[in-house]
Amino acid sequence: MKFKYILDYNKLVGTATKEQCRTCNTNTLCLNEVCFRCYQEQESLKKCPEEFRDLYTIARPEEIRKQLKDIHPDWSDHKIDEIARIRDNEIEHGTPVINGYQNFQWPCIDGDYVEFIAYGCKPFYNTLSKNGKEAFEKSIHDEMKDDLYDEYWEERVPDEIINSVGETNYATLFFVFKSLHSDKIVTYMDSM
Numbered sequence: 001m002k003f004k005y006i007l008d009y010n011k012l013v014g015t016a017t018k019e020q021c022r023t024c025n026t027n028t029l030c031l032n033e034v035c036f037r038c039y040q041e042q043e044s045l046k047k048c049p050e051e052f053r054d055l056y057t058i059a060r061p062e063e064i065r066k067q068l069k070d071i072h073p074d075w076s077d078h079k080i081d082e083i084a085r086i087r088d089n090e091i092e093h094g095t096p097v098i099n100g101y102q103n104f105q106w107p108c109i110d111g112d113y114v115e116f117i118a119y120g121c122k123p124f125y126n127t128l129s130k131n132g133k134e135a136f137e138k139s140i141h142d143e144m145k146d147d148l149y150d151e152y153w154e155e156r157v158p159d160e161i162i163n164s165v166g167e168t169n170y171a172t173l174f175f176v177f178k179s180l181h182s183d184k185i186v187t188y189m190d191s192m
């Protein structure tokens, strides 16, 4: 199962299990009790009952449009809207929610949503730079830069490598996302 904005669903979010789909009631392979077809089929999703909407991720329609406008000042509003709408739709109706403590709007970089690539931990940031702490701090999403303090890295970022969702037993999780269009990364912090 491949999602555009999640590098490795089985490893990072969870494995598919055979059960009854909460949307179409078919007994088949499901993620979070929703079958692959319902995740991917536009028509089914339109019929998706309101109470299951929390299974889908939240877009950032205004930020996507602003970034696209900054990158392509020559594009018409119509063209920007057209492209942004496809991307918003892929996030809201084609990307399952990732397992965290809080719901959050999926980050975007370079006029597109970013791909969830890893759980942040010291070994991960140390592969990005000789100064892993600096790489971590630089990657923190603008919305949470104020939450950082000097000892944050030492106290909160896990020492061990986190290979998969099964190893995420921490009070604070660090979701690492990468741009689909450049090497830029962003970390979103999620606390209990």
Ligand SMILES: [Zn+2]
Residues within 6 Å of the ligand: 021, 022, 023, 024, 025, 026, 034, 035, 036, 037, 038
């Ligand atoms: Zn279904």
